[in-house]
């Protein structure tokens with residue numbers, strides 16, 4: 001062996017350092033991945049973030065207070081035991097000015113309605129107000145003994161009636177209908193056999209809260225496709241009329257989807273004068 005060359009002992013130490021270094025780096029990567037996964041999986045933080053961001057798009061609300069009023073309804077509670085009244089504080093924290101003559105209700109036509117209202121600024125749905133916007137399309141629930149918000153494994157419509165999502169929509173729909181004023185529009189689906197259902201939120205809550213001291217008329221827009229299954233002569237609409245406060249005028253128009261599209265594309269159109 002020549003002088004100055006690393007001996008076998010030195011070589012093995014160097015190898016050990018390298019192995020230790022690689023192992024250390026691997027452990028670090030795993031730790032970082034676990035932390036990132038935990039943060040991303042933190043339902044409460046994610047859900048709250050979406051909620052607050054949506055709330056902030058509306059002026060004049062204390063979004064921290066709005067969030068607290070919302071989460072107290074279901075956090076720490078059995079997710080099958082959240083009545084609609086649990087959201088009373090949330091409704092109290094989100095007062096809104098009703099847009100008389102421009103309020104839009106719907107049943108089984110969510111996509112068509114929002115396609116329509118997104119293009120023309122004429123109508124305001126519940127999801128256009130802070131009341132509905134913060135939770136639109138979301139799922140959430142709590143658990144007894146926990147202060148977290150969960151977004152998976154929450155009870156659905158079939159599991160139990162008093163679940164946090166259903167009770168929320170019941171409560172905010174009631175608040176929206178309580179404020180309905182002037183000439184009100186509702187879009188129903190002419191592609192199903194019973195466009196009006198007494199079990200829907202529209203039929204079981206909103207319609208029953210329409211009040212003739214504030215409202216003048218209810219204008220049903222029956223959205224029809226090429227081969228409509230139902231139109232304004234549909235029997236279910238007789239039930240609707242019977243349930244409507246007597247002082248409110250009832251009208252119904254069959255409007256094709258193509259016609260609706262034309263209405264929303266036509267910027268000259270004055271609001272509501274399209275059908």
Ligand code: N1C
Nearest residue numbers: 105106107108109126127132137169173200201202203
């Ligand atoms: O049960 P629905 O319709 O008749 O409820 C619609 C009715 C509308 O007029 C809205 O004002 O009630 C209000 N509303 C919402 O704004 C809303 N956004 C999202 C009711 N439900 C809403 N969602 C979800 O759609 C919610 O999860 C609920 O269960 C469905 C109701 O849809 P539907 O049966 O077509």
